Amino acid sequence: MPCALLGDRASGKTTFLGLLYSAQVKYGTGVQDDFRFHAPLQSLNVMSAVYEGMKDGRFPSATLKEEITELGFIFGYLRKVVGKLPYYIRKQNWARPFSTLRFSAYDVSGEDIEEFIESGIASRPLIQQLLKSVVVVVLVDCSKMTTEIDTPAYKKMLRYDSTVAKLLVSFQTYKKQEYERLKESGVKPEPPVIYPAFVLSKFDNLRDDVLARLGLHQGFPQDKKARREYAEALLRVFVPQTLSQIRGGKVAGVNMDKAEYFLSWVRTETQEGMDPVGQPRIVRTGFRPEGGGEPDFAYDEYVHFIEHFRHIAHKIPDEILEAEKFQAEAAVRTA
Amino acid sequence: MPQVVIVGDRDSGRTTFLGLLYVAQVQSGSDRADRFRFHSTFESMEEITVLFQRLMSGGFPDSATKEGIREMRVHLGYRGRGRGVLSRLRSRAWSPDSVATFRFILSRTLDDEVSGFLHGSSVANGRLSDILEGDAMAILVDSTKLGVNGEEPPEGAIERYDVAVEAFLTAIQRWRARGGRSRVYPVFVLTKFDGIRPEVLRAAKVDDSPPQADRTAERAKYGEALLGRNLPKTFKKLAPGEKGGLEFARPTYFFSWVRTEAASSGRPGKIRLRRTASFGWEPDYSKEEYVALLEHLWGVGTRTPR
Numbered sequence: 001m002p003c004a005l006l007g008d009r010a011s012g013k014t015t016f017l018g019l020l021y022s023a024q025v026k027y028g029t030g031v032q033d034d035f036r037f038h039a040p041l042q043s044l045n046v047m048s049a050v051y052e053g054m055k056d057g058r059f060p061s062a063t064l065k066e067e068i069t070e071l072g073f074i075f076g077y078l079r080k081v082v083g084k085l086p087y088y089i090r091k092q093n094w095a096r097p098f099s100t101l102r103f104s105a106y107d108v109s110g111e112d113i114e115e116f117i118e119s120g121i122a123s124r125p126l127i128q129q130l131l132k133s134v135v136v137v138v139l140v141d142c143s144k145m146t147t148e149i150d151t152p153a154y155k156k157m158l159r160y161d162s163t164v165a166k167l168l169v170s171f172q173t174y175k176k177q178e179y180e181r182l183k184e185s186g187v188k189p190e191p192p193v194i195y196p197a198f199v200l201s202k203f204d205n206l207r208d209d210v211l212a213r214l215g216l217h218q219g220f221p222q223d224k225k226a227r228r229e230y231a232e233a234l235l236r237v238f239v240p241q242t243l244s245q246i247r248g249g250k251v252a253g254v255n256m257d258k259a260e261y262f263l264s265w266v267r268t269e270t271q272e273g274m275d276p277v278g279q280p281r282i283v284r285t286g287f288r289p290e291g292g293g294e295p296d297f298a299y300d301e302y303v304h305f306i307e308h309f310r311h312i313a314h315k316i317p318d319e320i321l322e323a324e325k326f327q328a329e330a331a332v333r334t335a
Numbered sequence: 336m337p338q339v340v341i342v343g344d345r346d347s348g349r350t351t352f353l354g355l356l357y358v359a360q361v362q363s364g365s366d367r368a369d370r371f372r373f374h375s376t377f378e379s380m381e382e383i384t385v386l387f388q389r390l391m392s393g394g395f396p397d398s399a400t401k402e403g404i405r406e407m408r409v410h411l412g413y414r415g416r417g418r419g420v421l422s423r424l425r426s427r428a429w430s431p432d433s434v435a436t437f438r439f440i441l442s443r444t445l446d447d448e449v450s451g452f453l454h455g456s457s458v459a460n461g462r463l464s465d466i467l468e469g470d471a472m473a474i475l476v477d478s479t480k481l482g483v484n485g486e487e488p489p490e491g492a493i494e495r496y497d498v499a500v501e502a503f504l505t506a507i508q509r510w511r512a513r514g515g516r517s518r519v520y521p522v523f524v525l526t527k528f529d530g531i532r533p534e535v536l537r538a539a540k541v542d543d544s545p546p547q548a549d550r551t552a553e554r555a556k557y558g559e560a561l562l563g564r565n566l567p568k569t570f571k572k573l574a575p576g577e578k579g580g581l582e583f584a585r586p587t588y589f590f591s592w593v594r595t596e597a598a599s600s601g602r603p604g605k606i607r608l609r610r611t612a613s614f615g616w617e618p619d620y621s622k623e624e625y626v627a628l629l630e631h632l633w634g635v636g637t638r639t640p641r
Contacts, residue, residue: 018472032479046521117377149393149616158391165375190339213614238364241387244364248374251412313582 003309005105007139008160012201014060016139016264017071017105018050022295023302024073025051035080035306036098043071053196054295057281069072070126072104077310099313106130113170117177130175135312137197138164138242142263143205145238147213157238168196172245172254179253195312196246196259197305198231203298204265220263220301231261262305266297282293331332336408336638337435337547339522339632340466342442344496348526350396351443352475353407354386355618356439360409361387362617365440369414371629372429376408381408390618393596394607407439411633435636439449442466442548466511470639471520471632478531481565483538492564501568506584512579520635521586522571522628523558528621529592532537537563545590548627558588573615584636589628 007013024037050060075167076098076180106126116127144160163203175192200206203220210217214233221227235243249256268280283296343465360373377381382404396404401478412434440462480493507519525531528545536543540558546553563570573583598604609619 114381115376145612145614154389155392158388162388165386168379168381169375169380172374215614232367235612236367236613237611240361240365241384244361244372245374247364247369247372248410250429251372252374253409254377262634 003101003103003135003137004133004171005103005139006164007201008141008144008156008163011139011160012264013048014053014267015266016201017047018060018296019264019266019295020302020305021047021051021073022054023299023306025256026294026299027303027306034291035310036076037074038074040072043073046071055284055293056137057284059279059282070104070129072102075101075103075306075309075313077101079314079315093329099310101135101309101313103135103309104130104133113167117170117173123178131171133171134170134193135195135197135309136168137199138168139199140202140239141165141202142200142234142237143160143202145206145210145234147210147237148186152250161239161241164239165245168242168249168256171251172252176252176255185190192254193258194254194256195251196256198259198261199305199310200231200234200261200263202265203263205268208263222300227261228259258323262301262308264298266295271278336438337470337505337636338438338465338468339438339471339473340440340442340469340498341440341475343472343526344477344480344492344499347477348591349475350401350404351390351593352428352473352526353404353439353441354383354390354396354526355591355593355620355625356629357383357387357407358390358618358620359622359629360411362611362622363626363629366613371414375409375616376412379407379409383636391608391616393608395604405441408437409439410434410436411636413627413630414634432637435633435639438510439531439634440465440469451587460529464510465467465509468516469507470516471522471635473522473524475524475526476562477559478525478535480527481531481535481561483532483534497566497568500566504569504572508578508581510613511581516585516639517580518582521585522589522631523562523586524589524591524628525558525561526591528590531561531596539564545588548589548623554588555585557558587631589624589631590621591624592621 004139005013007016021039024035028035028037052303053060063296078097078100079099090195094282113131115121116131141160144153144157146157148154171194179189179192200220208218214237216233221230232243246256246259255257267283269283270280285294285296287293341349341353343352358373360371360375363371364373366623373436380398386396386400386404389400412429414429416432416433454538469606481494482493511517533543541557541560545557559570575583594607594609596605596607605620608616611617
């Protein structure tokens with residue numbers, strides 16, 4: 001199942017992917033062995049370079065644009081029933097032991113997407129692939145959250161809100177068109193669903209006065225309902241169009257109600273409370289039996305993020321699986 | 336899809352009105368209560384988001400924005416409401432019956448297009464036929480231009496507008512004589528209501544502020560007292576009576592204002608922003624009126640045959 005990552009310029013997309021990769025490596029090598037991941041060679045080259053840099057305390061300087069247009073992982077989640085089977089059955093391919101989810105970050109412009117929906121002609125095949133996404137991950141840069149209306153940050157956030165809202169409407173429109181097309185061709189498709197996931201990036205840079213004004217405490221809650229309320233309180237103020245279009249999916253016939261919220265932060269070095277000169281450096285954890293020398297980041301949130309997709313991967317509509325299978329076969333034939 | 340045609344005189348605030356209608360939707364559609372939801376269609380997003388950004392930054396629509404925006408298409412829904420008894424019983428549900436889809440059309444050249452049609456020109460312009468096919472008409476009236484009984488209206492602007500709206504209603508009547516929707520819902524929106532002259536209110540013998548939105552009969556009296564003498568031809572046209580199969584519903588009234596900060600030398604006036612309940616920002620405008628208007632239009636949408 002495809003999954004798309006949307007984020008503003010300098011919202012921390014590459015850092016997010018680097019930290020996700022870091023969490024995948026750690027989580028995927030745990031004792032339980034119920035999560036595995038795979039990355040195509042090109043993506044692996046980029047991600048391992050980013051990962052190495054982070055382990056060396058450096059933020060990634062390279063953006064997706066300079067590297068490749070699609071950066072992807074395949075997440076594999078051990079199916080519950082299969083997990084209980086004897087080992088020798090579990091390891092057989094016919095048992096399909098893992099539900100998979102293709103997680104991809106794309107470097108395409110909003111204009112290209114809009115042009116495709118208007119004309120039906122994609123300037124790049126990647127756009128259609130992106131629009132097939134069932135999971136849409138939206139990065140919201142908390143460092144840009146300000147309640148001072150005459151600041152560039154306020155205006156940037158207004159623009160970003162419009163951009164994301166437009167993209168979400170593009171996704172909804174595409175899904176609805178596909179649904180109608182399938183219905184007309186005699187197929188009985190499931191009503192379209194998109195699973196949005198919001199990542200509040202650079203959460204450690206969210207100013208205390210902003211939280212205080214909104215009546216929010218500093219820590220992100222654990223309880224699912226409380227997390228939603230906390231995150232929505234921020235989105236309501238800073239990206240209201242996005243939030244309203246997520247909710248509005250329901251009245252447009254594309255359910256986006258299953259939104260989930262995560263946060264991301266990575267600790268940086270400070271010198272006695274002063275801001276560092278130049279690019280900040282990442283704080284790394286000490287060496288412990290379970291690993292060490294890793295960036296000090298919101299690991300639990302990233303695991304939560306990975307685990308969230310387990311539920312979605314198990315729920316993939318059949319027609320998407322069929323389409324993916326068909327695509328894979330077509331790719332083999334072309335090769 | 337029900338069509339709402341927005342008509343108004345030059346500088347009556349048509350684009351600002353459409354923008355504030357979108358602002359009200361965004362805010363109601365993202366609030367904690369989650370009672371109202373809306374979805375803007377793909378075709379409308381580009382222009383309406385630009386307008387939203389402008390209003391939320393305290394700016395009135397500039398000429399480029401005005402030129403760019405022609406219409407807005409939205410789906411509006413209220414939780415637990417619908418035509419069937421079941422949908423009303425399921426108070427937490429979003430049933431398809433609770434959703435109405437609208438096309439808001441900004442009319443630009445009321446005088447030119449309509450008079451051409453009335454003088455025998457054929458309707459070659461699809462836009463004019465869209466306007467004439469409207470299910471509801473939001474008739475914007477600039478409150479600052481309203482005159483007192485017996486007084487020469489300022490520059491005769493409101494008199495000319497009355498003639499233009501009457502001509503528009505006549506055009507609708509002629510167009511519908513060929514068939515089509517038989518009922519039209521007129522909605523008067525008194526824009527810039529905070530700038531209405533006190534003597535106009537006194538002459539109409541009404542309070543400074545209109546009755547609450549849910550007191551429709553009192554509001555109708557209030558609105559008629561203010562507009563009846565200023566738009567006599569329009570009101571005559573809207574009066575009940577045989578109109579060749581066309582029926583105008585009883586007009587409803589809404590009041591729009593947006594607080595501004597005084598223009599300084601070389602700088603245009605700005606919209607004043609205020610804190611929202613959730614500590615964000617919004618234009619300081621008559622939000623309740625816009626929320627009530629949306630609810631009214633939703634009702635029109637659910638009553639209009641699909």
